[in-house]
Amino acid sequence: MGEVEVELEHALSLQDRSEIELLCQLHHxxxxxLIGFCNHxxxxxxxxxxxxxxxLDRHLRGEDTEALPWNKRLEICIGAxxxxxxxxxxxxxxxxxxDICVANILLNDDMxxxxxxxxxSIQGARFMSKPKPIKVNHYWGTSGYMAREYFKDHAVTDKYDVHSIGVVLLHVVCGSNHLIMPTEHLENVFEENIDANIKGKIAPECWxxxxxxxxxxLLYEADERPTMGEVEVELERALLxxxxxxITNTNGHYT
Incomplete structure (x- = not known):
């Protein structure tokens, strides 16, 4: 094991090593x-x-795939x-x-x-109920998904990911009509850009x-955003x- 660690240290990139070490710890x-790696x-x-x-990105763009039904989109959001x-x-x-984005949400045989x-990815301290901001030394992220606070002091918390999942949710409902827009203008254009494939399929209560x-x-202030636990619960409520x-709608169409 020691020899492998030395070889990894000198051969694989920092990004590769970080990903391997992290995935070895994750079980969800x-x-x-991670199935394995070769460094010979x-x-x-x-x-x-x-x-x-x-x-998920491929399916939202409709590349050689059928359009995802609204209920399946909700299930995918809940899983993420x-x-x-x-x-x-x-x-x-x-x-x-x-780096949460639709390109980094993958789908298996059962979707x-x-x-x-x-x-x-970066790790914070152990057993912290409210993680402290972590300074990062290098710029990284998918354009349009990065939270604004990162650009102010190059520090991130878990609320950075919450902002990114908000952009994913926006993309899921708008499909190929997805637009990157300031939060203050979201209310006016949200409904205007719903994917045509699911328009009329979303129940008002769920919407x-x-x-x-x-x-x-997508709130501007990081502390005002919900936790991922809250996001999960609310998405489950939307699906319910x-x-x-x-069940009660016989014609399958919603206004």
Whole structure:
């Protein structure tokens, strides 16, 4: 084991080493699993579990796939939220993913979501009920998903990921019409850009809950955003309201 660690230290990049070490610690159905890695001479390979349905991004863009139904989109959002909740509160240390986006949410054979892209994740202190901001030395993140506070002092907390999941929720409901927009203008354009494939399929009660939690995730002040536990609960409530409405709605269309 010692020899392997020395070889990793000198051959694999810092990002690769960080991802391998982190994935060895994670055990959650909504986080992608590490199968193994090879670091022999010029062969440097990291092997993850196979996610046959690719990224959520691919399905929202409609690339050679059927449009995702609204209920399935909600289920995928709930699974991603559960994975993030585990990272923030279920592991030995708080883990901040730092690159939550639709491209890093992968789907398996059963269209169940798993978080991927842990190369730039960071770990906080042990057993902290409210993680302190962590300074980061290098710029990283997917454009449009990064929380504003990062640009002020280059420090992140778990609320950085909450902002990113808010952008994911926005993308999920807007599909290819997804726009990166300031939070203060969100109310005016949110409903105007709903994906045509799900327009008329969202129950009003479900929509109110989904829109509210999305907007709260995207609040300017990090401390005002909900925890991932709250996000998970609210998304589960939105799905329950949708399923209840679907039972009583005979024509399958909503205004």
């Amino acid at each position: 159905p909504n986080c992608v699993s 001479k010029n062969e440097k390979i990291i092997v993850y579990e196979y996610m046959s349905n690719g990224s 939220a559960r994975g993030l909740h585990y990272l923030h509160a279920g592991a030995k240390r708080t883990i901040i993913h730092r 169940e979501p798993k978080l991927a892209g842990f190369g730039h 109110l809950v989904f829109k509210d939690i999305t907007q709260r995730c 309201l949708q399923e209840q409405a679907d």
